[in-house]
Amino acid sequence: MTDGNIQKVVIVGGGTAGWIAAAAMAQVLGPHISIELVESDAIGTVGVGEATIPPIKILNNILNLDEDDFVAKTNGSFKLGIEFNNWGQVGESYLHGFGRPGIGLNRQPFYQYFLRHLHSGGQSNLWDYSIHHKAAYQHKFGRLNKIGNTNMTGLSYAFHFDAGLYAKLLREHAEGNGVKRTEGLVDAVHLDEQTGFINSIGLKDGSIVEGDFFIDCSGFRALLIGDALGVEYNDWSHWLPVNKAVAVGCERTEPLLPYTKATARSAGWQWRIPLQHRTGNGHVFCDRYMSVDEATSILIDNLDAPMLGEPKVLSFVTGRREKFWHKNCVALGLSGSFMEPLESTSIHMVQSNLNKLFTLFPRQRIVDADVDEYNRQVAYEHEHVRDFLILHYKLTKRDDAPFWRYVRDMDVPKSVTDKIALFQGQGRLFHTDEDLFKQASSLQIMLGQGLIPEDHNVLADDISDEQLKLFLSNVEGVASRAVMPLPSHTSFIEQNCKASR
Numbered sequence: 001m002t003d004g005n006i007q008k009v010v011i012v013g014g015g016t017a018g019w020i021a022a023a024a025m026a027q028v029l030g031p032h033i034s035i036e037l038v039e040s041d042a043i044g045t046v047g048v049g050e051a052t053i054p055p056i057k058i059l060n061n062i063l064n065l066d067e068d069d070f071v072a073k074t075n076g077s078f079k080l081g082i083e084f085n086n087w088g089q090v091g092e093s094y095l096h097g098f099g100r101p102g103i104g105l106n107r108q109p110f111y112q113y114f115l116r117h118l119h120s121g122g123q124s125n126l127w128d129y130s131i132h133h134k135a136a137y138q139h140k141f142g143r144l145n146k147i148g149n150t151n152m153t154g155l156s157y158a159f160h161f162d163a164g165l166y167a168k169l170l171r172e173h174a175e176g177n178g179v180k181r182t183e184g185l186v187d188a189v190h191l192d193e194q195t196g197f198i199n200s201i202g203l204k205d206g207s208i209v210e211g212d213f214f215i216d217c218s219g220f221r222a223l224l225i226g227d228a229l230g231v232e233y234n235d236w237s238h239w240l241p242v243n244k245a246v247a248v249g250c251e252r253t254e255p256l257l258p259y260t261k262a263t264a265r266s267a268g269w270q271w272r273i274p275l276q277h278r279t280g281n282g283h284v285f286c287d288r289y290m291s292v293d294e295a296t297s298i299l300i301d302n303l304d305a306p307m308l309g310e311p312k313v314l315s316f317v318t319g320r321r322e323k324f325w326h327k328n329c330v331a332l333g334l335s336g337s338f339m340e341p342l343e344s345t346s347i348h349m350v351q352s353n354l355n356k357l358f359t360l361f362p363r364q365r366i367v368d369a370d371v372d373e374y375n376r377q378v379a380y381e382h383e384h385v386r387d388f389l390i391l392h393y394k395l396t397k398r399d400d401a402p403f404w405r406y407v408r409d410m411d412v413p414k415s416v417t418d419k420i421a422l423f424q425g426q427g428r429l430f431h432t433d434e435d436l437f438k439q440a441s442s443l444q445i446m447l448g449q450g451l452i453p454e455d456h457n458v459l460a461d462d463i464s465d466e467q468l469k470l471f472l473s474n475v476e477g478v479a480s481r482a483v484m485p486l487p488s489h490t491s492f493i494e495q496n497c498k499a500s501r
């Protein structure tokens, strides 16, 4: 650290988190800082993260990635939301689409008028007014920013991709921007005796990598933040008890769906992620209620095409580090936290934490107030996502298996109870600017799992019954007409971003 300036960043780990950090830091901080990433081919990556949420487009923009090129190079596809099957009750299904159903009126959100309609015996459902739902179930996709001359927002989307190819793309990008990659097994972390800051890491071949600032992307091993710095891990598995996953690919099927599926099983749930060259599948479960063998056979029995390769088992504990930034080390990715992939939030958390780090990045010495603010913001986002995930479980009405009875009856954080109570009364939904999941997301999960508010906001009584009927039918018509001209998801990809392999 010459003249007290932070000049060199060392990233430990080259999984998705490590290469996102390397590529984004080189792009944003590049000219001022040198970056070295250390990874070991002998230790693999988790490499499962295949589904994302819309803010990933912000990262793509920071990296100047051409979207079609990015989709083609990662064998990717487009994602309009997640279909939840068997969550409220076995046999029920709903979509968490990435956009607001309907369109607001008189400064009231659309859903309040929809609730009024429901309370007066209306038969339609919320998703009849969602362009995401219509496009998803017609297997269509297109870039639709706005709906004609209405105020209705267009299609918000994210991507499914091959995590290995994504890491490769980011690595090329990072190395092209001057990031140095060092192959080696980290077997020592050297701390300053007085300050406790990390001075360097030692590799198995005896070499030493020095740095001023360290990013721990070593995955579940948490070599720096956990082993070396001793930052505790807060275990949240009493609220989110799934702790294992078995994952395997299968052949691609037609049509290529523009959404992820999350199908509840008796002790967890199964994901289905459509890619251009295969479908990614996994069964996330709690080993208190199901063995690995049973989970594996449930997964294999429920593949919708011939299996590719061998199933891979992963173990984890949901929770987060007590601090994400400690001394001169920031933990990103699995070394900092684990949230089950139900809402595809982990890759997002890496990018979101990096954005926070950029706004607080130390030029010279590390200031406690910056560290505290970073930890506050990152902790807030984790707790917000945790609560959102808990909602899916707490709102189940399933009584058919011990796992579902446990999550239905468990005590949950007060923030979740309050959210449910506010919605149950008059459909009140609130969010802050810091919240990743806004009103539309909570609305779809709560209504989708059968929580119907007892009443609606009195302000939605400002139009007559006739006007309400006309309004709803207009909105439905606008949504249907907007989706009509879109191409199929398959032909959009064929024409714009077909993978070369």
Ligand SMILES: Cc1cc2nc3c(=O)[nH]c(=O)nc-3n(C[C@H](O)[C@H](O)[C@H](O)COP(=O)(O)OP(=O)(O)OC[C@H]3O[C@@H](n4cnc5c(N)ncnc54)[C@H](O)[C@@H]3O)c2cc1C
Binding pocket: 012, 013, 014, 015, 016, 017, 018, 038, 039, 040, 041, 043, 044, 045, 046, 047, 048, 049, 050, 051, 052, 184, 185, 186, 187, 217, 218, 219, 220, 221, 223, 245, 247, 282, 314, 316, 332, 333, 334, 335, 341, 344, 345, 346, 347, 348
């Ligand atoms: C079952 C499952 C499904 C998931 N699905 C999704 C999803 O759909 N969407 C999503 O956003 N996220 C998902 N995630 C999360 C996502 O996979 C991770 O957040 C993401 O891959 C980041 O992982 P990572 O880079 O932190 O860790 P890893 O991928 O484990 O990488 C760790 C790196 O550290 C290196 N390393 C470790 N020890 C050493 C050492 N001693 N010396 C040198 N190098 C070392 C390894 O070589 C590797 O490069 C999922 C996770 C799991 C477990």
